Amino acid sequence: MFKKKTGIVVHRCIVRLFEDFSAVEYEFLETHKGNYLMDRLCQRLEIKEKDYFGLRFVDNTKQRQWLDLGKLIVKQCKDIHQLIFSFRVKFYPADPFHLSLNVRVLLYKQLKRDLNHGRIYCSSNEIVTLGALIVQEQFSDYDENIHTGDYISNLRLSARQTDAIEKKIIKKHSERTPGQDPITVIDEFLRISRNLETYGIEPHYVKDHQGVQMYIGINYSGISAFISGKRTQHFRWNEIRKLNFEGKMFIAHIGYMDTSREVKKYTIGFKCASGGACRYLWRCSIEHMLFFTLPNCQNACVNYGGGIFSRGAKFKYTGRTEREILNDFIYTSYSPLDGNGLENKTKSNSVPVTPSSPKGELPYIRYNSLPRSGVSILDTDIYNRNQYLMDFSDLLAIQSGYVKPQQSNIECHDKRHFFDSNEAHKSYSNYIPPSLNKEKSNIIKYNFNSLSKSTHNTNMDGATSLYKEFNNSKNTKDLRSLHMCRLFFPSIALFIIIMTITAFLIFESNTELFDSIRHAPEITAFIDNYYLPLKKFIKGNVIN
Missing domain, CATH: 3.10.20.90 (Phosphatidylinositol 3-kinase Catalytic Subunit; Chain A, domain 1)
Known part of the structure; x- marks a missing residue:
């Protein structure tokens, strides 16, 4: 820096x-x-x-x-x-041959590192086969005049490499078909490696509920548990309902369908070496599951981990998923000059021709024949009714003596609803809406005085009633908040007392009724990380 x-x-x-x-x-x-x-x-x-x-x-x-x-x-x-x-x-593909050549070469280099560091666990015969391919790629075809003696002793191939394995690799190299280019050798190496159980596995060392040392591996197919290099459990991504952690305990909620077509659910937990290692395992699992299962990155939501008594973690997936990468590869594989190209696809004849996409043989279609501004023909009745109310409000303004002449800026072709542009200078007092006849206008003039007299009283009564309703609602809210305050704190105290008594009965009693609860992964993590240290602290500092 x-x-x-x-x-x-x-x-x-x-x-x-x-x-x-x-x-x-x-x-x-x-x-x-x-x-x-x-x-x-x-x-x-x-x-x-x-x-x-x-x-x-x-x-x-x-x-x-x-x-x-x-x-x-x-x-x-x-x-x-x-x-x-x-x-x-980071993500080992299920089928490397869908990717470009440059990516396959880098994947080959990564797998060579995995074999060298012992992350790829395989049999001795598979080590010999993979080692011979590496020697073939680096030293080309076997030549007895050049490749003499122990010429691969300085070449680190596997974590389990011995003198006996080196001799077998030399023999396997001499038996290989000459004339193969390095790309063919690399593809053969990838084809063998992707079928191994430990392909794409990064080991996370954990312990099961019995304290047995094991490690967990995550790849494109799901989560696997290994003991001494042999896979003992495998949970596919479609069987995993939820992934979580509590302290040092990594928890997986599994749901599968048995032979009777019934969904079975159970929870399994693994204890990690530290809380940081557990969060790292949780994050790797979530990230792999989203990358290999989501159709696109837009469907990725924020994932939260950690229980009530653990410091939580938040993860938001960024980048493309594997399905998006493969779709882009398929899309770019089409040639635009080809008849099957995506750019040469024409519009189907089954789509009707509309005024928004006219063709040359339809010159009689006019855009002015359609309703404008999104107003349909069904809305004309509502429009006329609103215009009638507008004329009625203008007539009330005339009777009250308030006349506000104005210039019309609206160009319209329907004289039933709007002023004509030549009569815009006329006063409203000389205008009678055509929707009202003389008889209706006389009735409105006769009743207008009584209407204007009662307007003030009506407004005063309405304001008084609104003020009373406002005060009543305010008093109701105050009483409601008071009741909530009285109920909140006693309920919290009662909840703490009940949880303390329940925890004491479960953790301190030896009844068989609570055995299933006591051996759950979440409860085991809570006992190891919180209950036992708190109990030791109380005995050492409070009681003594």
């Missing part, structure tokens, strides 16, 4: 690529969001499907995090002395 002469604070960061020895340096301002770095990096690497990638960093609590592209970089990376990002694949 440094300041320019203009006073603008500029921050610097280092972005590591898939090879640890290759890195780039960028500068950003305090107002820049995560998208700024991602766009510049993807432009440099010529990546179109940038939503599959992400920037990972380690925060001040030594917890790994993904940079949120929709938030400010400075707020996410507080108190970090040297800011280093790692450019990695």
Whole structure:
């Protein structure tokens, strides 16, 4: 971080690529969001499907995090002395062959790292096959004059690499068909890797309700639980109803349909090493579920995590979903010069021709024949009735002696409702609406005096009644607020007393009635994180 002469604070960061020895340096301002770095990096690497990638960093609590592209970089990376990002694949696609060649090559590099660091757990034969493909891609075809001795000893291929596995890889490399280009070898590597159970898995180490050490992996298909590298449980995204966390406990609400076509629901919990690791696991799960299940990013809503007794978290998905990326790929695959192109589609003949889209063979259609300003023919009766009331109000103004002659600025063609432009200078006193005959106008003149006399009394009575109603409503609101204040505090006190007694009965009694409640993931997390420390504090400080 440094300041320019203009006073603008500029921050610097280092972005590591898939090879640890290759890195780039960028500068950003305090107002820049995560998208700024991602766009510049993807432009440099010529990546179109940038939503599959992400920037990972380690925060001040030594917890790994993904940079949120929709938030400010400075707020996410507080108190970090040297800011280093790692450019990695964030969402592993179910079918890599729908993506561009450049993205497939970067995915191949990521999978090589996963195999080297032990994130891809597979059998020895699969390690030999994948290792031979890596050697084929780097050293080309096997040549006994060049590839002599233990030529792959300096090449790190797998976390379980041994001398016996290296010999098998050399033998497998010598048996491969010569003449294959590197792209064919990379595609074969991707085809084998995507069928593995640990494909696209980032291990999150947790414990189950019995305290057994295991790890959770998340990928395009759902959430999986592994023990000693073998998958023991798998929950698909369509079976997961809700994801939440409470303290260190990661909680998943599962619902599935059994053989009898009945929906079964249950809750499963996993205890993480810390609260930060639990929030990170929750966020990764939510982000993967939204990316692989939502039709578009517009349907993404704000997701809230954390229970009543836990510090909550909020997550808003940003970027495109996988379905949007694939739809854009299909859309761009059409050629505009092709007969099947999207731009050459003509209008269907079944659509009727309307005046808004006339054709050359219909010259007799006139736009003036349609009603204007959105007024339909059915509205003419309402329009005439409103005009009659307007004429009646003008006549009352004439009888009261208030005449306000004015110039008409409205051009109209219907003389039944408006003044003609040649008679705009005439006074209202000489005008009798044509909708009223002489007999009606005499009746109005006769009754107008009595109407004007009673107007003042009527207005006074109405104002008095409105004032009384206002006072009555105000008194009612005051009484209602008083009753709410009297009921609120006793109800809160009663609720606290009932919850305290209930918690004491559940946590301290050994009755079998509360066993199902006591072993629930939320209650287990509450006991470990809050109840037992509070009980210890009360015994040590209050009672003693």
